[in-house]
Every structure is written in C-alpha cells, then in structure tokens.
Amino acid sequence: MSGTPAADGGDPVDWSRLPDAVRGRLADVAAAAVGGLPATEVPVPLRRLARFTPAKRAKLGGPALLAELASSTVFRTAVVAWWDEHRPGELAPASDDALTAAAAAVLVGDAAAADAVAAAARRGDVGELRAERDAALSRVDKLTTELERLRGELGEAREQARSAGEQRDAEYQQLRRRVSEQGAKLRAAIDGREAADRVVEEVRAAAAADLATARADADRERARAEQERRRADRAAAEVAAARQAAREARQADEVRLGLLVDTLGGAVAGLRRELALGGGGPRPGDLVTGAGTAAGGGAVDGLAALDALLAVPTVHLVVDGYNVSKTGYPELTLADQRTRLVGQLAALAARTGVEVTVVFDGAGVVAAPVRGSRGVRVLFSDKGVIADDVIRSLVAAEPQGRPVLVATSDGAVVRSVQRSGAYTVPSTAILTRLVRG
Known part of the structure; x- marks a missing residue:
C-alpha cells in the first residue's frame, strides 16, 4: 500500500505498516464520515456501507475504508472536511488522545505524522497492558455480577x-x-342411552306389528285382486266363446246360403241345357272385329284395337315378363324390372278388371312370390323350362272361346299362340298402354 506524503515534504506514512490501533481509529473516523457525506462524495465501493451503522461500517467495511483512504486524496479531504464541519476540534493532530492525533496527522498529511504514529504505538502498548488489566478486572466484576444474578435467578x-x-x-x-x-x-348419558334403546325397541316392535298388519292387508287385497282377475278372465273367455259361437253360426249360415246359391246355379244350368241356350255359338271374344285380327287369333297393333280387346268381358292378358320389362326399362336390375312391371300391370287390372298373368324365367334361381299383388298372377318357369313354354301352356289351358291376349315381341311365341287362337300385342304397345294409364 502506498504511503501518504507529508504536507511540508516530510517522510511519508506507510499505510501498510500502521499499527492496528491507528488503523482501527482511521476506520472509525471514515465510517462516521461516510454516513453523513453526500452520495456523490462517497466512493462507489463504499456506498453500500452508508446504509449500516458507524460501528458496523467500521467492523465490516474496515479494509475497504482504509483502502479508499490510502488511495484517494479526494476521499481523505472529504472525510477531514466532514469532521471539521460536524465535529470541529475532535480530529486534530494536537488532540490529547494519541490514536486520534495520529489518525488526524495521517489524514491531513502532517509532517510529524510518523512521530505521532510512533507515539501512538508506544502508548498503545502501555495502554494495551493497562487495558488488558482493566478488561480482566471488568470481567471479574461482570462474572461476580453474573454469579449474583444467577443466584437470584436460582432462588426465583x-x-x-x-x-x-x-x-x-x-x-x-x-x-x-x-x-x-x-x-x-357419563353414567347419566349411559342411562339415557339405555332408556332410548328401550324406546327404540318398543318403536321397532310396534312398527314390525304395523308392518305385519299391512302385509296381511296387502296379501288379502292381492288375493282379492287375483280373484277379480280370474273372474275377468272367465268373463273374457265366455265373451270369446260367445263370439266364436256367433262366427260359427254366421259361417254355417254362409255355408247354407252358398249351398242354396249352388242349388240355384245347378237349376239354372239344367234349364239352359233343356232350352239349348248358348250351344256351340261363338264366345264374346270371337266377336271382336275391326282390330286387324285373323280368325282363330291374330295380332293387335294399334292402341284402339288393344283397348277394344281389353274391354271384352273375361279376357285373359298373358305377359311375357322379361321380354316386356327389358324393352321398357333395360337400365334397371331384373328385380327392379319385375317390381315395376307388376306394379303397372296391377294398376291396369284395377282399371279394366281383366285377368292378368305375367311369366318370368328362372324359378330355380329367383326367389319370388307365386302370386302378385292386386289381382296380378306372377309365375316363374321351373328349372329347365323357359317362360315361352309356360305361356304356350297357359294359352292351351284356356277353354275354347275365351279371348286370350299375349303381350310379347318374341316371334316364335307370337306364331305359336296365334295358331292356338290367342291374340298378340307387341311389347312396345302394351308398354305405351301401361304408361298412358
């Protein structure tokens, strides 16, 4: 650590060799001044110490304070000026206190600073012995006082x-x-609990008795309800039996009425035979003319001729199913073709009253009902049999004289059924009639 030059050019003071007592007094002086100096005059490393008390500053920041005093003339000047302003006369080289005089001489750079430091060191040695003695006596006094205090505390x-x-x-x-x-x-509470338990048992017994009574009443009501239900079942059975008897009586009446009608029909048939009515004369279908038909059957090409033939009583319309449906709606699946054609034929049968039979191929591979809805008979050919043969069988099975109309565009079927006396109409013509309604 560098020395501090004397004001008149005397020997400088070596801060590193200052006695501890002088160093401590310098730290106390600087610590007292730092707390009162403006922040701008306090070196940056010491500003955090300004928040501490002077004693704490000197104890914790002693080395830093001494380093700033040794290195900064401005800080030493500010510390001396603060003491002169706030505590005039206390920090002077001529002070009676050797440590204070030595600290003041070092700070102001007095020429006799080295002598003052040496005097303080000598006095400090004597003072240290004296201080040690005084400290020992003080400790004895303190221990005596502490002993008396401890005795008093023991008595207390x-x-x-x-x-x-x-x-x-x-x-x-x-x-x-x-x-x-x-x-x-507790004994009273136990007695009270025992009394309460007895009351609870009594209440439970009464409730059990009431419950048993209620259950008995419920059983009686249930038995009564069961009897009423049985009576109701017997009454319902009697009503059903009466209704069955009434239905059977009505059916017997209907049978008797049917027998009567059959008897009357037989009588009328016998009368027709006796009177030779309707012998071998032509049937109504044989009388249809003007439709471009030939004797014994023929082709029906126009819608007018088709309507005239459909208006004949007892006419039987036989439809070649797939021949007509594939002509009319080939874009549909076979199942949808069948459904659509049967629906249109049912509407035609409902309007005209004609008997309609539609024949499809493939009963062995197509699961479909034998009879269509709303008066349309739906037939599927057996395995190994084509629909054309079924159509020929239908025409052959009809009694002679009944008009039969076959809807198909198959030339072989047309020729064969015409030879059997049936009329034929192309698939396009029957489709036009079905669409027109």
Whole structure:
C-alpha cells in the first residue's frame, strides 16, 4: 500500500505498516464520515456501507475504508472536511488522545505524522497492558455480577418451582373433580342411552306389528285382486266363446246360403241345357272385329284395337315378363324390372278388371312370390323350362272361346299362340298402354 506524503515534504506514512490501533481509529473516523457525506462524495465501493451503522461500517467495511483512504486524496479531504464541519476540534493532530492525533496527522498529511504514529504505538502498548488489566478486572466484576444474578435467578426458579408444584397440586385436584363430574355425566348419558334403546325397541316392535298388519292387508287385497282377475278372465273367455259361437253360426249360415246359391246355379244350368241356350255359338271374344285380327287369333297393333280387346268381358292378358320389362326399362336390375312391371300391370287390372298373368324365367334361381299383388298372377318357369313354354301352356289351358291376349315381341311365341287362337300385342304397345294409364 502506498504511503501518504507529508504536507511540508516530510517522510511519508506507510499505510501498510500502521499499527492496528491507528488503523482501527482511521476506520472509525471514515465510517462516521461516510454516513453523513453526500452520495456523490462517497466512493462507489463504499456506498453500500452508508446504509449500516458507524460501528458496523467500521467492523465490516474496515479494509475497504482504509483502502479508499490510502488511495484517494479526494476521499481523505472529504472525510477531514466532514469532521471539521460536524465535529470541529475532535480530529486534530494536537488532540490529547494519541490514536486520534495520529489518525488526524495521517489524514491531513502532517509532517510529524510518523512521530505521532510512533507515539501512538508506544502508548498503545502501555495502554494495551493497562487495558488488558482493566478488561480482566471488568470481567471479574461482570462474572461476580453474573454469579449474583444467577443466584437470584436460582432462588426465583426454586420459588417458581414451589409455586408451580402447589399450582400443579391444585390443578390435579381440580382435574379430579372434573373427572368425577364427567364420570357422573357419563353414567347419566349411559342411562339415557339405555332408556332410548328401550324406546327404540318398543318403536321397532310396534312398527314390525304395523308392518305385519299391512302385509296381511296387502296379501288379502292381492288375493282379492287375483280373484277379480280370474273372474275377468272367465268373463273374457265366455265373451270369446260367445263370439266364436256367433262366427260359427254366421259361417254355417254362409255355408247354407252358398249351398242354396249352388242349388240355384245347378237349376239354372239344367234349364239352359233343356232350352239349348248358348250351344256351340261363338264366345264374346270371337266377336271382336275391326282390330286387324285373323280368325282363330291374330295380332293387335294399334292402341284402339288393344283397348277394344281389353274391354271384352273375361279376357285373359298373358305377359311375357322379361321380354316386356327389358324393352321398357333395360337400365334397371331384373328385380327392379319385375317390381315395376307388376306394379303397372296391377294398376291396369284395377282399371279394366281383366285377368292378368305375367311369366318370368328362372324359378330355380329367383326367389319370388307365386302370386302378385292386386289381382296380378306372377309365375316363374321351373328349372329347365323357359317362360315361352309356360305361356304356350297357359294359352292351351284356356277353354275354347275365351279371348286370350299375349303381350310379347318374341316371334316364335307370337306364331305359336296365334295358331292356338290367342291374340298378340307387341311389347312396345302394351308398354305405351301401361304408361298412358
């Protein structure tokens, strides 16, 4: 650490060799000044110490304070100026206190600073011995005082222990009384609980009796309801039997009426035979003319001729199913073709009253109902049999004289059924009639 030059050119002071006592006094002086100096005059490393008390500043920041005093003339000047302003006369080289005089001489750079430091060191040695003696005597006095204090505290502790024992005995007696009182309350509570248990048992017994009575009443009501249900079932059975008897009586009446009608029909047939009515004359279908038909059957090409033939009573319309449906709606699946064609034929049968039979190929591979809806007969050819043969069989099975109309564009079927006396109409013509309605 560098030395501080003397004001008149004397030997500089070596801060690193200053006695500890002088160093401590310098730290105390700087610590007192740092707390009162403006922040701008306090070196940056020391500004955090300004928040501490002077004693704490000197103890914790002593090395930093001494380093700033040794290196900064401006800081030393500010510290001296603060002492001159706030504590005039206390920090002077001529002070009676050797440590204060040495610290002041070092700070102001007095020429006799080295001598003042040496005098402070010598006085400090004597003072240290004296201080050690005074400190020892002080410690003896303190120990004596502490001993007396401890004796007093021991007496007080004994007195407190005796008082505490008496208080503990009193509390023990009080606790015994409380335990006795709580025991009495507990016995009373137990007695009350036993009484309550008895009341609960009585209530349970009464409730069980009421429940048994209610169950018996419910059983009686259930038995009564079961009897009423049985009576109702017998009444319902009797009503059903009466209705069955009425239906059977009505059916018997209908059978008798049917027998009567059959008897009348037989009588009428016998009368027709006796009178030779309707002998071998032509049937109504044989009388249809003007439709471009030939004797014994023929082709129906126009819609007018088709309508005239459909208006004949007892006419039978036989439809070549797939021949017509594939002509009319080939874009549909076979199942949808069948459904659509049967629906249109049912509407035609409902409007005209004609008997309609539609024949499809493939009963062995197509699961479909034998009879269509709303008066349309739906037939599927057996395995190994084509629909054309079924159509020929239908035409052949009709009695002679009944008009039969076959809807197909198959040339072979047309020629064969015409030879059997049936009429034919192309698939396009029947489709036009079905669409027109």
